[in-house]
Amino acid sequence: MTTLLWLRDDLRTLDHEALTAAIAEARGQDEGRGDVVALWIREEGAEDDDAGRLGPRPLGAATRWWYHRSLEALDVRLRDLGIPLVFARGDARAVVPDVAAGLDASVVRWSRRYAPRSRALDAQVKTLLGEAGREAHSHPGALLTEPWEVTTGAGGNYRVFTPFHRAAADVPVSAVLPVPEALDGPSARTRDALAALRDAGVLTDVEGLELLDRTPEWWRDTVAEHWTPGEEAALDALDALEVALDGYGQSRDVPGDPDSTSRLSPRLRSGELSPRTLWHAARRAGESDVAVQDARAWTRQLYWREFCWSLAYHYADLDSVPLRPEFGAFPYRPDPALARAWQRGETGLRLVDAGMRQLWKSGWMHNRVRMAAASLFCKNMLQPWQDGEAWFWDTLVDADEANNPVSWQWVSGSGADASPYFRIFNPDTQAVKFDADGRYVARWVPEADQPLSGYPEPVVDLKASRQEALDAHAAMKAAA
Numbered sequence: 001m002t003t004l005l006w007l008r009d010d011l012r013t014l015d016h017e018a019l020t021a022a023i024a025e026a027r028g029q030d031e032g033r034g035d036v037v038a039l040w041i042r043e044e045g046a047e048d049d050d051a052g053r054l055g056p057r058p059l060g061a062a063t064r065w066w067y068h069r070s071l072e073a074l075d076v077r078l079r080d081l082g083i084p085l086v087f088a089r090g091d092a093r094a095v096v097p098d099v100a101a102g103l104d105a106s107v108v109r110w111s112r113r114y115a116p117r118s119r120a121l122d123a124q125v126k127t128l129l130g131e132a133g134r135e136a137h138s139h140p141g142a143l144l145t146e147p148w149e150v151t152t153g154a155g156g157n158y159r160v161f162t163p164f165h166r167a168a169a170d171v172p173v174s175a176v177l178p179v180p181e182a183l184d185g186p187s188a189r190t191r192d193a194l195a196a197l198r199d200a201g202v203l204t205d206v207e208g209l210e211l212l213d214r215t216p217e218w219w220r221d222t223v224a225e226h227w228t229p230g231e232e233a234a235l236d237a238l239d240a241l242e243v244a245l246d247g248y249g250q251s252r253d254v255p256g257d258p259d260s261t262s263r264l265s266p267r268l269r270s271g272e273l274s275p276r277t278l279w280h281a282a283r284r285a286g287e288s289d290v291a292v293q294d295a296r297a298w299t300r301q302l303y304w305r306e307f308c309w310s311l312a313y314h315y316a317d318l319d320s321v322p323l324r325p326e327f328g329a330f331p332y333r334p335d336p337a338l339a340r341a342w343q344r345g346e347t348g349l350r351l352v353d354a355g356m357r358q359l360w361k362s363g364w365m366h367n368r369v370r371m372a373a374a375s376l377f378c379k380n381m382l383q384p385w386q387d388g389e390a391w392f393w394d395t396l397v398d399a400d401e402a403n404n405p406v407s408w409q410w411v412s413g414s415g416a417d418a419s420p421y422f423r424i425f426n427p428d429t430q431a432v433k434f435d436a437d438g439r440y441v442a443r444w445v446p447e448a449d450q451p452l453s454g455y456p457e458p459v460v461d462l463k464a465s466r467q468e469a470l471d472a473h474a475a476m477k478a479a480a
């Protein structure tokens, strides 16, 4: 008997419910001789007449690089567990049933995903498998709490973080599952079936996924100086968590301090670490060397991620549709030259330029600077927040289908729990406050303080552009 494990954003072996169940199933069969085969699909082309695109948002370039490397690493770990990892491209509604049929898999397992378009696709795959006489089981694993477990008294969903957090933090977090014990490895029958699927063109190797197709080699080399994708490196990063947690409540807003935050976001994005593993790690830290307030402050951020995912569960297309509908008529003034200056870190506003260059060169940006950069873009520069969100989506190694659009909506004022519109970040004041020694700006924009370096004058006057943004907002409200 064979179980097919369809992996998506859960590229790990520790604390993996679907993997654990698949291995237990294999061990319980044929005197312990059942097989597990893992499949990862570069999903494309799934559409529906009614809903349009089905499935996850297509990965941005930086995330594709991450997944390519993380999948290579996972291949080795799964092989050690006696599980071959195979790859395919295309519409999961064709690929999953085809691979399951080729392997004669009686069960298919996967970790749940929560965005409406992905859920719709997964439901269709489940139906198709059922029609072919195969079982399909979905497991939790990407969140601390299932979105339907956290509801308001009236049974609806929360649109404001604080009450959401209060309710979600009440849901118990169960124990971390260990890495399961290895199977003997695939049987000759399964190996032959995989070879046949490869010959038939259903399966490819990781290179065949072409995840690196749009990224130049120099960019990949630069980003690789900052990150090592893969579960093993993720576990090393987890070992260093206490360093980031120590003093987190105070230091988390200081972008120039490399340890001011955990930098675990791409690990959560790709599922190299589960949120449950991190929740328990923070709790342990708070019970030993780290101040309990710091551990709590950090865990609270994990619940921000939960909150974003709860919104992404309830509202489709958060990357384009404002949660406050009146923002659909906001009088933005798209200007490609201005947007380009922002993308390149050439706005003449140092903190934002430092952040945008950190993003371009390392695939990541500190949260405080993300807020300042996003605010400048959609408020002072009056560029549609969707365009900035799309740039982040393409360039962040942690680009997340919930966190990114929800955060952009929060900054732009269109979000459910957005700060009041008049809260417009002044990047110069933010730099004085959070980069007081200038370390961050000096690292990423070294020419900013050199005379005749050609560093540009600010592309917008902060005071005048703030007023223009407030006027635009007032015009939107008047028209609503």
Ligand code: FAD
Pocket (backbone or CB within 6 Å): 244, 252, 261, 262, 263, 264, 265, 266, 268, 269, 298, 301, 302, 303, 304, 305, 306, 308, 365, 366, 367, 368, 370, 371, 374, 392, 396, 398, 399, 400, 401, 403, 404, 405, 407, 408, 411
């Ligand atoms: P830590 O401070 O160590 O926090 C631990 C974890 O908590 C993070 O890894 C993350 O999963 C979660 N978290 C922290 N802050 C937030 C937050 N404000 N909202 C939701 N979850 C949070 N985060 C992403 O993971 N992916 C994105 O695509 C993304 N886009 C963003 C865009 C904008 C405009 C803004 C303002 C924020 C965005 N964030 C995004 C949230 C936040 O900036 C990052 O999660 C954080 O900087 C990651 O660094 P860290 O792992 O060191 O965070």
